Amino acid sequence: MNSKTLLMIIIVSVIGFTSPSSWAGSQSDAAIQHAPEKIVKFAKDVEKYAASKGARAFIIARMGRPEKELPAGIRFTHTAVALYSNITLDNGETVQGYAIHNLYQKTGQSDKSELVIDYPVDFFWGAHELKAGILIPSVEVQEKLIQLIASGKDKSxxxxxxxxxxxxxxxRFQNCTEYTLDLLNAAIYDTQDVAQLKVNAKAHFKAQRVKTSPLKLMFGSMFMDDVSTKDHKGKVYTSTFTTIGEYLRQNQLSEEFIAYTDSGDIESL
Incomplete structure (x- = not known):
């Protein structure tokens, strides 16, 4: 065994399955993990639940990795905004349902992202567990989110x-949950000034400490394109579906904050 091969074995063993990249779930082309009919039913159940609560806009999350692989405090791997919309089917028919506005990693270029609209079945297609995070903001925040996205200013x-x-x-960098937080704060504070949004986030939002070893973070940032610690000083913190939900709840800006399973179980978060 040469020294280069030994080094790579050591790197893989150190990074392991709890490295940041192993729990990333912001890909649009993840492999299917469940029977298609089961995914379709679950996606429709999530839509029906949100609609039953009168949600015109809500924050939705999925589990892109098995729960046992996620670091402590992180329950979902991908977060996006779902808007009740008119949807044109392939046959030209128009139906009403939720369109999901995502930030996804680019295929083949994981350190870059793009904005993609998909639908609940697409959203849950590659989920490892059929469990959804559902966060319904206050009616006022919902309205402002809808206006923001309809105007196209969300892209800025x-x-x-x-x-x-x-x-x-x-x-410096952005992931799906930070983009979702930025959208919410743009709606709450009625501004798209990114510098101001970051000041407001620093003042009012409590981020999630990434509880994985510094060694894994170091190797991850060295060998994985979609992992970087260059935007951090000292301990590493990031935004998550749960911290966003806690942020809205603490400021009386949420109507519902739950986890919803394919068996219909509802867990208050």
Whole structure:
């Protein structure tokens, strides 16, 4: 065994399955994990639940990796905004349902992202567990989110430079949850000034400490394109579906904050 091969074995064993990249779930082309009919039913059930609560806009999350692989405090791997919309089917028919506005990593270029609209079945297609995070903001925030996205101003908040552990308090990198937080704060504070949004986030939002070893973070940032610690000083913090939900709840800006399973179980978060 030569020294280069030995080094790579050591790197793989150190990074392991709890490295940041192993729990990233912001890909649009993840492999299917469940029977298609089961995914379709679950997606429709999530839509029906949100609609039953009168949600015109809500925050939706999925589990892109098995729960046992996720670091402590992180329950979902991908977060996006779902808007009740008129949807044109392939046959030209128009139906009503939820369109999901995502920040996804680019295929073949994982350190870059793009904005993609898909639908609940697409959203859950590659989920490892059929469990959805559902966060319904206050009616006022919903209205402002809808206006923001309808105006196209949401695109001005997108930073294509991607890191799975992006620091939500600066704009060097961005991930799906930071983009969602930026959209919410743009709606709440009625501004698309990114510098001001970061000041507001720093003042009012409590981020999630990434509880994985510094060694894994170091090797991850060295050998994985979608992992960077360059936007952090000291301990690593990032935004998550759960911290966004806690942020809205603490400021009386949420109507519902739950996890919803394919068996219909509902867990208050």
């Amino acid at each position: 908040l997108h930073n294509e430079n991607y890191s799975v552990i992006a620091n939500p308090f600066n704009n």
